[in-house]
Structure formats: structure tokens, C-alpha cells
Amino acid sequence: MKKIIIIGGYGNGTVALSTIEDINKRDKTWEVLGFLNDNETEPINGYPIVGKINKTVVQKYIEQPEVYFFYSLISVKLNFKFLSKLHELEIPKERFATLVHPTAVISKFSKIGYGTCIQPFVSIGPNTEIGNHVQIFAQSLIGHGAKLNDYSYVANNACIGADVVLKEGAYLGTNATTLEFVSLGKWSVTGIGAVVLKDVPDYAKMVGNPARQIGTVN
Numbered sequence: 778m779k780k781i782i783i784i785g786g787y788g789n790g791t792v793a794l795s796t797i798e799d800i801n802k803r804d805k806t807w808e809v810l811g812f813l814n815d816n817e818t819e820p821i822n823g824y825p826i827v828g829k830i831n832k833t834v835v836q837k838y839i840e841q842p843e844v845y846f847f848y849s850l851i852s853v854k855l856n857f858k859f860l861s862k863l864h865e866l867e868i869p870k871e872r873f874a875t876l877v878h879p880t881a882v883i884s885k886f887s888k889i890g891y892g893t894c895i896q897p898f899v900s901i902g903p904n905t906e907i908g909n910h911v912q913i914f915a916q917s918l919i920g921h922g923a924k925l926n927d928y929s930y931v932a933n934n935a936c937i938g939a940d941v942v943l944k945e946g947a948y949l950g951t952n953a954t955t956l957e958f959v960s961l962g963k964w965s966v967t968g969i970g971a972v973v974l975k976d977v978p979d980y981a982k983m984v985g986n987p988a989r990q991i992g993t994v995n
């Protein structure tokens with residue numbers, strides 16, 4: 778059995794844990810060693826904190842080839858602030874686990890990168906490309922031909938039309954919907970319930986139906 782460490786904690790870390798537990802119910806795949814977390818010391822949902830998030834701790838586990846990592850510190854609040862932390866850890870890409878919930882329906886003509894998490898009841902159409910460290914939350918629909926670049930984030934129930942592109946780090950909020958062929962700019966944030974009809978500029982903050990820009994992501 779492979780071993781896994783979740784980098785993060787309450788929030789997205791526990792969501793990833795939940796998916797791992799569901800994978801294990803169907804097919805015992807992962808032994809969860811625990812979390813790396815800078816703030817917590819007590820166990821999270823029954824799993825210990827095995828260290829702080831730093832290179833020294835990580836290197837100790839990299840020496841054990843059966844240990845994999847999942848980096849969960851990517852969200853609308855954390856955004857690319859935490860990206861440098863991920864890179865500082867220098868974890869080889871093949872040591873990041875890709876987690877796919879057993880209820881997700883994924884076309885065999887889809888490509889999925891490393892360190893990505895696909896949550897319950899997600900549907901991913903044919904000829905899609907899902908990059909590295911992408912998070913796709915429960916019940917989201919990814920239309921055929923869509924391309925989700927590295928670090929992009931799709932919150933629950935979002936609906937991505939065919940051939941849509943989420944550029945690096947683009948965030949799509951809960952229940953948001955996009956017209957086909959649009960692109961969401963680098964590290965842009967589109968709020969809950971937005972209806973995106975046109976391309977979203979890089980770093981734009983968008984809300985509403987039709988989606989309009991209300992600001993810029995710092």
C-alpha cells in the first residue's frame with residue numbers, strides 16, 4: 778500500500794482526506810501518515826500532524842519511495858501566496874498523488890496531471906486536459922475539450938462549458954457557469970453564481986450574471 782501525507786489541514790486538506798478515505802473503502806490504496814501543518818499540533822480528523830511544512834521535514838519523507846504528498850493549500854483565499862511555499866519544498870512531481878473520487882465519471886479521453894484532486898460526482902468530458910495541482914470540487918461538470926491549467930480551482934457545482942480554458946490558477950466559484958469557448962485569465966477569481974459569457978482578464982475579480990469585473994486580485 779502507498780503512503781500519503783497531506784500538506785495543509787482543516788478545509789481543503791480534510792476534503793482531500795475524505796476522498797482518500799472513500800477511495801480506500803472501495804480499494805485499499807493509501808495509508809494516511811498524517812498532515813504537515815504549521816499551525817496545528819493536535820490530530821486532524823483522527824490523523825496526526827507529522828511535522829511543519831518545510832523542506833527538512835519533506836526531505837525525510839522523500840527518502841522513503843512509498844510516500845506520496847498532496848498539497849491542499851490552494852484556495853480563493855490562499856491563491857498564489859502559497860505557491861512559493863509549494864515550490865520551496867522541491868517535491869519531485871511524480872511524488873504528488875492524484876486523487877480521484879470513486880463516484881467521479883471521467884472520460885477515458887481525458888488527461889489528468891499530478892497532485893490533482895477530483896471530488897465526488899464530478900463529470901469530466903472527453904478530450905479535456907486537467908493540469909497539475911488542480912482542484913475540482915463536488916458535482917462540478919467539465920465540458921468536453923476544456924483545458925484546466927495548473928493550480929486552477931473549480932468550486933462545487935460549477936459548470937464549465939465545452940472548450941473553455943482556465944489559465945494558470947484561475948478560480949471558478951460555487952455554482953458559477955461559463956459559456957463554451959471562453960477563457961478565464963491567470964489567477965482570476967470568478968465568484969459564486971457568476972455566469973461568464975466573455976473572456977476573463979488575467980487577475981480579474983468577476984461577479985454576477987452576466988459576469989462583470991469588480992476588481993483585481995492582488
Ligand SMILES: CC(C)(COP(=O)(O)OP(=O)(O)OC[C@H]1O[C@@H](n2cnc3c(N)ncnc32)[C@H](O)[C@@H]1OP(=O)(O)O)[C@@H](O)C(=O)NCCC(=O)NCCS
Pocket residue numbers: 853932933949950951966967968969970971982983984985991
Ligand atoms: C467574488 C468574491 C471573491 C468577492 O469577494 P470580495 O473581494 O471579498 O468582495 P466583497 O465581498 O467585498 O464584495 C464586493 C461587491 O461584490 C458583490 N459580490 C461579491 N460576490 C458576489 C457574487 N458572487 N455575486 C454577485 N455579487 C457579488 C458584493 O455584494 C459587493 O457589492 P457592493 O459593493 O455593491 O456591496 C467572493 O464574493 C466569492 O464569490 N468567492 C467565491 C467563494 C466560493 O466559491 N467558495 C467556494 C465554496 S467554499
